[in-house]
Amino acid sequence: MRRHGVRVLSPRGDFTAHAHATDDPAEIGPVDHVFLGLKATAYAACGPLVAPLLHERTTVVAAQNGIPWWYFHRHGGPYDGRRLESVDPAGAVSAVLAPERAVGCVVYAATELEAPGVVRHVEGTRFSLGEPGRGVSARCLELSGAMRAGGLKCPVEPDLRNDIWLKLLGNISFNPISALARATMRQMCRHGGTRRVIETMMRETLCVAEALGCEVGVSIERRLAGAERVGDHRTSTLQDLERGKPLELDVLLAAVVELAEITGVEVPTLRTVHAISDLLALRSAA
Known part of the structure; x- marks a missing residue:
């Protein structure tokens, strides 16, 4: 440099x-x-x-x-x-x-x-x-x-917290799934089953945000459409996995699961993806 x-x-x-x-x-x-x-x-x-x-x-x-x-x-x-x-x-x-x-x-x-x-x-x-x-x-x-x-x-x-949740809506779903599937943004959006999992993760995330008084102001469909337009971009989590770097999943996924516990919101899909991606993070760091 x-x-x-x-x-x-x-x-x-x-x-x-x-x-x-x-x-x-x-x-x-x-x-x-x-x-x-x-x-x-x-x-x-x-x-x-x-x-x-x-x-x-x-x-x-x-x-x-x-x-x-x-x-x-x-x-x-x-x-x-x-x-x-x-x-x-x-x-x-x-x-x-x-x-x-x-x-x-x-x-x-x-x-x-x-x-x-x-x-x-x-x-x-x-x-x-x-x-x-x-x-x-x-x-x-x-x-x-x-x-x-x-x-x-x-x-x-x-109130930047609304923006935090808007950005997180994509990161919490696309980032761990991209690492687990080794997939780009376009590939995840165009695979029917994966797209439905991502939609469910986004809905659960919105429930946690609303329980904390935040409004995202963008529909899930619009968020998905924006992600698909990015094309064959590899998320930062997938890039880190490919380079053998620590996976930044605690602030993306574990934090929202913790917030769900605090607010009493049910997030079964987030919990499932968190469990699997956490194991991936541990194995990649070993």
Whole structure:
């Protein structure tokens, strides 16, 4: 990356970005915003990387799929401040990434790492931001302005949790199924039996979201149609499986099963797929 930059191959036009790259964050020092591109499985161990970048008001923006560790921070209501064991085991993530610093981010971009330093952009340029405590803050507007100046879509949402569930509707179903079946988005959508399983997983997920007061605002059929249009894209979970990396399924699937237990919602299909994909994750890590 130092020698050649990051090459991006995109329908919007190919380009090379020459970012300042270092393996020592102390060279950079404190910054206003830390944008994490790590998998959620790496958060608990990222303290030495993040600590040199923090000053008193530094925000930490985690561009992750699934349920974030800060989900119940400033949530309000009976679950306010609750910790989810599946995404923040024994508080290990909160210990290094304080929820007070968190700004939520939902990524609507499909990409693949084609080679070291080479990213293939399939579609999407939207990165939605939002405060755990809801509302529109100055720090979110500042970061949004910088992102939009770089040519990205970056709305600040008054309640980002609705966006979290909208994105999760696809990730919770397509990601584990793609790894289990070694299938692309188009293949899953066009296989009748698999499509019906995915529809059921989405319905159960919507029930959990509604029990927590969130509205997705998009029908399952429309969500499936959008996924099919992506074509023969391999989900990030399938890419990780093929490369022998840890599977980021706890924040996608285990977290929603845990939330279903908290809210008393029945999710039998999610539980079944979770059990099978969890075994896959354990075997792939062995």
